[in-house]
Amino acid sequence: MTIESNIDVMILGAGGGGYPAAFRLAQSGRSVVMADPIGNLGGDCLAEGCVPSKSVREASLARTWPDKYPLFGLRGTKPEVDWCAVLAHKDRVQSLRYAQHRAQIEASSLVFHKGVGRIVDERTVEVAAAHGELHRYHAKHLILATGSRPHVLPIPGAELAVTSHDFFRLGADLPFPRRLVAIGAGYIGLETASMLQNLGAEATVLEVTGEVLPGVDPEIARFLHAALAQRLRILVNAKVTAIERGASGDLLVRYEQAGEAKSIEADCVLMATGREPVLPEGVSILGLPVKGKIDVDDRLRTKHEHIYAPGDVNGRSMLFHSAVYQSLVAADDILSEGRGNKTMDFPSVPFTVFTEPEVAWVGQTEAEAARENLATIASTYSYKTDTRAQIFGEDGFLKLLFEKKTGRLIGAQIAGIEAAQLIAPLALAVRQGTTAEILSYMAFPHPMISEGINHAARAVGL
Structure with a gap:
């Protein structure tokens, strides 16, 4: 049975690129239908990414507190790890958020289908619903927000590795890895290795570069490498060539380093070599210039002005919070019938790495500005002189980059405690073009790391 309907907007994908637009449009009186194979909101971020991984990460950080006890004049023992209970905590958070999202859907006029939408033509999508009926929607606008998935190296034995899905999905039952090898020293590999080491694992990270x-600012990368190398085994210039199952059941990761063939044993291998866009079924019918991703402009429009592709599917800024921002820009463009002034400001989207210690950045680096022949002044504030960092016995730095001509902030990098929190106001400053003078004369609370913004801004003398 095929049910045909005419609607205003059809949205494929209910992650960060899809559902903010869905609610914005529905609240504005548009008829909106959304389809997603998970059957709820949140996409991979909630299903197996940001939310569950940070739930495990916070558990791992709680366990490290006794390591700091002597600094504060305290004594105590380090708690044992109940891995199943840690995963149960993660599941509790995921389930709580899924229930919250179900209530949001029920309270809206949004029509939601659990299923995969297939593009039929430039304005038509078919969705096979759970009960067997086929829905064919003819829409004035399409939003393609099908997200991304873990990239898997095309090497022998790749199927023996696990991904973030296996670690963090709802109901995950992966045994605790006593000897973890993470392939890839991007944020996923480093975050997972860091949290699991905090929980008692021996962790090795292999990085081909x-x-x-x-690709990150070298000063940030060097700081994090040095800090993590005290707890993790990090091998760079290591090209993984194969994964094998040993006679004892253990895994053997083969790699090349400086022209020499090497190997390392593990009981768990994490494939953390990045993420790749998931293209909607039938996308080729649209005649878009697709090369593994969907090209969009700064309003998230494809070459067809009524078709939008916000979020990971366009490959421009593959972060949940960026996808939300993009989704809202797309919705506003639809509501203004293409005459609005909302655009996506990709440079002001902050990036955070939730390792221990944290690092974060936003905007341009000195090298990027130099390639644009942009005269800049950089100012670095060392945590060694910061009151709060001294209280916690922590090292790190905060670096601000200003355009010399105008004095406006165009980039920032932070390495150390509270980097993930502190990058947000700096992202706003980059977005607004806030100057060094304004940042110099703002009052930040004492004694907090944020005071470093004042100090760094004053030091440039603009």
């Missing part, structure tokens, strides 16, 4: 967090 010459430094962790490839």
Whole structure:
């Protein structure tokens, strides 16, 4: 049975790129239908990414507190790890949020289908619903927000590795890895290795390039490498060639380093080599210039102005909070019938790495500005001189980059405690073009790391 309907907006995907637009449009009186194979909101972020991984991460950090006890004049023992209970905590948080999202759907006019939508033509999508009926929607606008999935290296034995899905999905039952090998020193590999080491694992990270967090500001990468190398075994310039199952049941990861063939044993291998966009079924019918991702402009429009592709599917800024921002920009463009002034400001989207210690950044680096022949002044504030960092016995730094001509902030990098929290106001400052003078004369609470913004801004003398 096929049910045909005419609607205003059809949305494929209920993650960060899809559901903010869905609610914004529905609240504005548009008829909106959304389809997602998970059957709820949140996409991979809630299903197996940001939310569950940070639930485990916070459990791991709680266990490290006794390591700091001597600094504060305290004594105590380090707690034992009940891995099943840690996973149960993660499941509790996921389930709580899924229940919250179900209530949001029920309270809205949104029509939601659990299922995969298939593009039929530029304005038509078919969705096979759970009860067997086929829905065919003819829409004025399409929003393609099908997200991303873990990238898997095309190497022999790749199927023996696990991904973030296996660790963090709802109901995950992966045994605790006593000897973890993470392939890839991007944020997923480093975060997972860091939290599992805090919980008692021996962790090794293999990175094919010459430094962790490839492509990131070198000062940030070097700081994090040095800090994590005290707890993790980090091998750079290590090209993984195969994964094998040994006679004893253990895994053997083979890699090449400096022209020499090497191997390392593990009981768990994490494939953490990045993420890749998931293209909607039938997307080829649209005639879009697709090369593993969907090209969009800063209003998230494809070459068809009534079709939008916010979030990971466009590959421009593959972060949940960026997807939410993009989703709202797309919704506003639809509501204004393409005449609005809302655009996506990709440079002001902050990036955080939830390792221990944290690092975060936003905007341009000195090298990027130099490539644009942009004269800049950088100012670094060392945690060694910061009151709060001294209280916690922590090292780190905060670096601000200003355009010399205008004095406006164009980039920031933070390494150390509270980096993930502190990057948000700096992202706002980058977005607003806030100047060094304004940042110099703002009152930040004492004694907090945020005071470093004042100190760094004053030091440039603009």
